[in-house]
Amino acid sequence: MSNPATGTESGHVTGLYREHEEWTVNTGGKTIHAKRMPGFFRTMKYFTALTWLVFFLGAYPRWHGKQAILFDVTNRQFHFFNITILPQDIWMLSLLLLLMAMTLFAVTSVASRVFCGYFCFQTVWTDVFTWIEEKIEGQPGQRRKLDGAPWSVTKVRLKLMKHAAWLAISVLTGISFSIWFVDAFDYWHDLLTLNLPVIGWATLVAFILGTYILAGFLREQTCFWLCPYARIQGVMTDAQTILPTYDENRGEPRGKLRRHEEGAAKQGDCIDCFQCVQVCPTGVDIRQGQQLGCITCGLCLDACDSVMDKIGRPRGLIRYASLDEMEGRPVKKLYQHPRTFVYIGIILLALSGIIYGLTHLGALVLRVAPERQPLFVRMSDGSIQNKYVFKVLNKTNKDMYVTVKAEDGISGQQIIGAEQPILVYHGRATPFTIFVKAPEKNIHEEITPIEFRVEGVDHPEISSEYQTMFNGPKP
């Protein structure tokens, strides 16, 4: 009974683990050399990969003598053309993150892992690295042969060339990342004169190693083992999501292509040519259905379509299709897909929040803290004086003189301490103290609302208001 051999021999255990050879958990054991085949989705991938040019080039444009887009972490300022975003506006970043997350969710729920398959840096960089590999070492067959061959001058030369090219891309990636955070041209200058700060070198080295290892060696293992998004996105698909799907009804029973009519009649369209597996960058067999390893890049669709063309069968044995379609249920239209609307609703909310934020940023931000001890002071002429600490955040790129005015408050009030325009420094909050003095006879409440307004002397359109209180004695 307890002898496992019994179970094995009786076929139970073996049966249970029959699929072991298809398990992709330990993919790291062998390198996947995917075949490159032309086709619609292949072309799509080249175009979507081009969006990453923004990453390489986006930090170079200048705007009014400064870098147009600069995430100046050291000075805690984000520059985006005319807009400067300070830590005070961090709530917009959270909305932006929400927006990006929701876009990912929405796209995934409609068309599965589009991000993974077409846009993810892991996918794109791996694609570029394997493209180089193919140019230098040849087709997958040649690559496997080369890997297995003993070391020779040719092998060393080819490997050196490949790794040099990989490292060059990695270095460029590291530099392109860094220049979003410091002035791009200063960075190049410091880099070429070997004058980068320690943190600069550390970032560069981390990115070179990260790119080289992740895209050069870990590849699909990143998607299997490291990437949380692969797991998150997997659960976002439902029966209405379109995925690259193998049409089992049409394909099975699969078998080698036969010329005889009677054999062909019993057989499905799948000729078991393994082209779909050979082109897969993560090495999965799509015919086993949707799985963790599938990044839905569509390359197997191209492969299968080209085979179908050759054997004279209709295309689309592997195609983008939903589970509903496969199981013969009515296929819902996109607008009958309530999840999508929830996602779109959240996206619109986040987007309008960001737009509101960007248009209402204001170049000046006024904060006023009334003195709390003492709340008010009786002056020798019998008037009541309040003290306020002003903090004026100047988000423009120039120091600015501002005037201070008050609205509401007590009639006959007098602002002391702002007779002359006050200098507020750019890029930070300048504090100063203001007193407001008012005749006691005009004070009718213990607490009277008062609104302060600061206004640029040369730029009256730049202003900020703050509502606070004027404290007085009990009338």
Added chain:
Amino acid sequence: MSDNHKSAGGVPTTGHVWDDDLADLVNQPPKWWMLGLTASAIWVVVYWLMYPAVPVALNGNYFKGVGLPGSGQWTAIKELEADQKEVDAVRSKYENKLKDMTPAAILADSELTEYVTRSGKVLFSDNCAACHGQNGAGTIQKGGKFAMREQGYMAPMLNDDDWLFGGTIDKIHETVSGGRQGVMTAHKDTLSGQQIDDVAKWVLASSEGNGNAPEFAAGKKVFASSDCASCHGADGKGMQAMGSANLTDKIWRFDGSLEGIKQTITYGVNVGPDARNAVMPNFTEAGKLTPAEIKKLAVYVYKLGGGKADAAVAAK
């Protein structure tokens, strides 16, 4: 069963099988992963030794953790010193400037004034607030053990614009550095009870602006004919040269009630055990504050809300 670690589907098992077909597979993690795990475990120990966690006492030195090579021995004091150095580096820019500047010159520099009022706030809390109250709001003593002797402000409120000894920056600086002690004679022997009552009523009335009303004429007469006017001035507005209070405003150094005023007149200020006590110590002699700190305090007090522009400076 131990001899039967056969593989199921190529994977070795531990040899345990339950429910006929539930086998326990031995799937070795990848080698690089195991190496990483081992290296991390070793690093935990190394890190724990280097990190300032383990107290060490060697050759009379006490420190924590062995640290990185060349980083020295970590102690909390050293860290504090390093932190203070950082702060001092920021402050020294201002502090060096301050040394040779007069308080008036500091006031003319808005950035320096901002710095000085901030560090002055701390100095004030440590040295002055005990009597003058937090933020110079004054400390009111009413009732309690000293009810008869020291009713009213223990020390003047500093946020208003009423100054016994002058509210220009130089006068305030003089007060902080040299201290002040006002004097008011006791009148229990020189004035009758009725006279004290009359003059107290007049003082109260003049603070309300009714000093010339006929019903207070008796008190006004006492004020003019006795020694009151010689210190408080004929108009009762006080003399800052000697620190006598302005009696015509609504701000009271001591208790401003009729009873309180009468008590001040009867027993005086700083002239005996029953008199009101009003001494500002000399902070230079006390040696507790440096000249720079006294300057800071002067500017801080000036900026509390009642500082008076110097007439001479204003004229320029």
